[in-house]
Amino acid sequence: MSLRNLFFYYFIFLLIPFGVLIAQEEESQRSSMNFNGSFRVRATNVGRDVLLERKTPVTPITNLEKENAEQQEKEQETIQSDLQRRQQGLPSQISRRKEDVSYYDSRFLYNMSFSANKYVEGIWGMQVGDIPFGGKGLRATGPDGFDPGLVGPGSGGERGRTAAVNVQTNFLYLNFRIPESGLFIKVGQQLFSSAQGRVLFSTGTGVSILKNFQFLRLSLEGGILRARDQSFMDVDKNGFADKNYQTSNIYYNRLKFEYFRNIRNEVYAYFLDDNDKSDNETARLAWYGLHNEFNFQKFSFIVHGIFNTGTVKKLRPVTDTNDITIYNNTQRYFIKGGMYDFQFTYRWSESLNFNLIALGTTGRPGYDEKGNEANLKGNGYRTLAPGFSISNIATDFTGGYALFNGSSFSGLNEYGFYSNIIAFGPYQFTLGYYQLWATKSPEIRINREFSERNGYRTSTYMGMEYNFNIRYNVTADFQIIFRSGYFVAGDALFVLLDSKYGRVLREGFIVFEHRF
Secondary structure: OOHHHHHHHHHHHHHHHHHHHHHHOOOOOOOEEEEEEEEEEEEEEEEEOOOOOOOOOOOOOOOHHHHHHHHHHHHHHHHHHHHHHHHOOOOOOOOOOOEEEEEEEEEEEEEEEEEOOOOEEEEEEEEEEEEEOOOOOOOOOOOOOOOOOOOOOOOOOOOOOOOOOOEEEEEEEEEEEEOOOOEEEEEEEEEEEOHHHOOEEEEEEEEEEEEEEHHHOEEEEEEEEEEEEOOOOOOOOOOOOOOOOOEEEEEEEEEEEEEEOOEEEEEEEEEEEEOOOOOOEEEEEEEEEEEEEEEOOOEEEEEEEEEEEEEEEEEEEEEOOOOOEEEEEEEEEEEEEEEEEEEEEEEEEOOEEEEEEEEEEOOOOOEOOOOOEHHHOOOOOOOOEOOOOOOOOOEOOOOOOOOEOHHHOOOEEEEEEEEEEEEOOOEEEEEEEEEEEEOOOOOOOOOOOOOHHHOOOOOOEEEEEEEEEEEEEOOOOEEEEEEEEEEEEOHHHHHHHOOOOOOEEEEEEEEEEEEO
């Protein structure tokens, strides 16, 4: 019997008690409906003279003179084309390598639950936006076409244009509950999250099962997330699906226990079984973690470690001296990396606390001297689908600029200090300082601009960042939030991006948010 069939029968077996319990209810209950959500309007200003992504190739340099000649020819064509526009009285299409942008957007979140009895509950959660003020909405017909993948963020907003369908579903699942037995089963689209989102923090469709053992003071949770399914593709157009089991599945289990009042522990494991070859990569990877949280009267700290192991298979093209692909070769890489996560909080008073954070992974960021992803070897750390924010610019996913996010946090270390100050009643101020470093210096031998030939050297220093945030709780449900960041780049970032321009990124935004 296959693993898929075994899991199906096991799930059916777990659902049998629900039918018995519901049938035993003597009187029918009226369906109840609960809802919550939030409405947010945000104004943002960002500015930079540093690239956010690399523009030059990461492939090895085979003929630098040829590449330079082609680049100069391309630049001359751009200049000549722009001169012709200027002679015709048209505006220039060449802009400075500097950015200063202000924009506004709005977003609406709505979650609704339906319950006919205490054993079954249905949850639907949706999102409208983020809709930028003046942003173009894509129409079903017209010269701009229609992109069905553009829903939710980025749709709607321009005067006189019909917006695309900008409602996206965040949650859609059934929650089966047996409170007497401490058993809870969720089936459908839901949020899957590991401890602090370090390994996984993403919505997806799957099954999660939670069992509480109150007398042992522990809980056991496990499940499966169907991350991707390409099984229905018909490549040869003969009417039959010919990519059976081209899937990517994530399995997990975790054990939480709290034997002491001030100490919480969690042991977990996440497994990726990726058979989808559409991205020229398959993988079987595992993440094993131990999360420990200690809480005392004046201070608390978290010690968290993750070990990553497994294999990755990638399809690599073999080219000749003219960069023409002769054939493709599958290479296997053995992964063995890790992440450390340490946080410390000292509570000076109810209105003032100080915090330290140190987070990092093994390996080297970027690419190696052969143009391959550097985290495929040398104790590299491969991410799954994490979601976490450390500072406002260096490692973030909440809006504005972000140099890295959780999924790209490989071969990096960020250390920081921040303080929360509650003053004048409903105001909270946050001051922070952070430094970003590479575990190993990025490879400079594949660079075209920031290279040793041009007199530059590589290092592990990515840069430093200052943060200043304000939260004003106008009422219990209405908040005004101001957040800002100022990042000064270091040599390692210029090596990674192969850029010799700029030095600073800055951002600031103010949010008006009402929750209900």
